[in-house]
Amino acid sequence: MHDFKPKIHKYEATIGNxxxxxxxxxxxxxxxxxxxTLAIPSTNDLREIIQNKIKKDLIGVLLTHGHPDHYTGVAELIKGYGDIPVIATQGALNQCLARDEEEGGYLGSDQAFGALYPKERVFPNQLVKSGDTVTLDNLSFTIENLGACESDDDSLWxxxxxxxxxxxxxxIVYNHMHTxxxxxxVSNWLKQLDYCISKFDTNTIFxxxxxxEMGIEMLYWKRGYIQAFLRKLKDLLGDKPTLSPEEQQLLFNTLKSYLPNEKLLFLTGWQFDDMVTAVKNDGVL
Ligand SMILES: [Zn+2]
Known part of the structure; x- marks a missing residue:
């Protein structure tokens, strides 16, 4: 009776780099x-795929974590689809709310996305815990929470x-991109990468x-990338609170030599001192 084979449509939004x-x-x-996605043009593209390519109604949204590039577009995405579930963990909801308060004003300003940033944001309205299964139109999705890794609360669906x-x-893994x-x-992140390497097999598609999309091999790559980043940061940092612009460039060069492209590499410089403080406070160095 339920022999429909679900299809996964991937959409990649590009905003500059x-x-x-x-x-x-x-x-x-x-x-x-x-x-x-984050901004209105890419959310419109998603709606276009739903309405004109797939030609079925959106019935739910699952969130992996609460970073703005993954949730702010939800408000536009679900418009006109009624009161559909937007499902995440309490931790992801907390981060959506915190980041919205911290960065909503900046992201909507002319220095960032301006009018392309959704004026209203919508937050998760249905909470789940690790191990829960959500069934939507006969498809079952199970969530596993890995705790704080790349964000304050990361989950796999x-x-x-x-x-x-x-x-x-x-x-959890960016495929061949800066992170x-x-x-x-970072310490829990490395731990959870090890856990994922031991848990999933080579038939798993991430x-x-x-x-x-990628196989389990990318988890090894990501672990190596994180370790190379930490090692260079530690060596350059010594006892100092942060790096000079010249030292930042040396860190940047190390990352560049590891990466096959410069996608997202600009993130290295974003809130650099805060990043160093957060990594130091994690105790991983
Ligand atoms: Zn992201």
């Missing part, structure tokens, strides 16, 4: 979004299609918040 993914999962009678496990991994370190939870 910023790349972020959202996923639309087509069920028999509807569409479930995993994360959203998993679903099966035939014999493959599809994991929507949010920002945002400002939230500073759908990343940034970059192409």
């Amino acid at each position: 910023f790349f972020v993914n959202a996923f639309l999962i087509e069920s028999e009678n509807g569409v479930i979004a995993v994360d959203s 998993s679903m099966k299609i035939d014999n493959s496990l599809h994991v929507f991994s949010g920002d 945002f370190f400002r939230d500073g939870h 759908h990343a918040g940034h970059g192409e």
